[in-house]
Amino acid sequence: MAKRIVAKDVDAYYGAFKAIEGVSLTIEPKTVTALIGPSGCGKSTFLRTLNRMHEVIPGARVEGSVLLDEEDLYAPGIDAVAVRRTVGMVFQRPNPFPTMSIYDNVAAGLRLNGIKGRQRLDEAVERSLRGANLWTEVKDRLGKPGAGLSGGQQQRLCIARAIAVEPQVLLMDEPCSALDPISTLAIEDLMTELKDRYTIVIVTHNMQQAARVSDTTGFFTIDGPGDPGRLVEIDTTQKIFSNPSEKRTEDYITGRFG
């Protein structure tokens, strides 16, 4: 089921460059947490430390610990691939596997995890597409290429693909920045539904989106070029957008800097 994430004193490096420093926060299960902040503040980098995607980049490394419930994702002997199965990710641009059908896009992760049998796959594909609010739109053309869908539909296909393997946490890195306003609202509605089952963390440049969809908002910033990004404040979204504790948060969300 949905899990709690506890980050303790997380630093992330790209080679010698320290991209984020000293990030500690707790993300409660079955909530949506939004991470906002100016470009280069490290919010996406931090997101990627939550499922060990950061270290995929050569020279990149993480210090500190990230606990999923009680388990440290960075403890020796932990399989990064298994972590990514538990902590799913949806990216900025919809990236369905271009040569695969809608059905196969959703089934890909399941097959990779050794799930076989037409009936089991059919059920899981339908469940995931329904979960991503896409089923009624595509149920008559499951064999058609996923790349033939609209941008908003492709992004929901990617969400269906991510939830097909039944992760406990869903990370979303600017999932709506390539979408039109209506598709954006559809994805936002979907997040509200998905949080009944998953812990969701979303990085967004769109402050209004953070305000609309999240329960908790964290604000990251950097002091200057070359400095590491830091978490300035994290609180209920209501508090952050009506009366933040930190002046830097207020200045950012009111458009006075950043």
Added chain:
Amino acid sequence: MRDTYHEQLAEVADGLIEMSRLVGSAVSKATTALLDADLGAAEAVITGDEAVNALYKHIDQSAVMLLARQQPVASDLRTILTGLRMSNDLERVGDYAVHIAKVARRRHPASVVPVALRSTMLEMGQAAARIAVKAGTVIATRDLTLAAQLLADDDTIDDLHASLLQALLDRSNDFGVEATIDLALVGRYYERLADHATSISHAVTYLVTGEHTDPESYAAE
């Protein structure tokens, strides 16, 4: 689409309707307390105002939350802006009912209203209660014809208020200083609460049409 948001918006509207129901009944009850020297009714109005204030606070918080988080536009934006104004007006109407009830309580077991002014006061109280209830209906139905009627109803109160003051200034009536002050105050409370109900009429007109009512009509009140 955006179900939660629309539910929250509807909650503001529902809160206003509930508030108007409460203050409408408070105004009637305050008039009963006043005319019948009914202490129980007076106490009920005074303690009942807590529920009105709680709704007022709740609407305020919901509005802040919606404005901060949902970027409401067009009619949604007007719903929230007018919701804030109307809850403020309704809260004031409730306060005036409390003021009237407190006058009745202070003079209990004596009656505030001398026999000679009973019918004027009764008429005023009934007109005020009618206006308060009608304001609630205008909020619930957004009926602009009814909203326009409210303005006319307010004229009735203003006329009654004027004739009350005239009776109080008439040297042949000797109600005593204390009673005269109480009556002048109570008359003023009815007149003011009716004004707040009228401003709800303007708010609903703006909510529906997006047009501000002619400021002349504000000045004329």
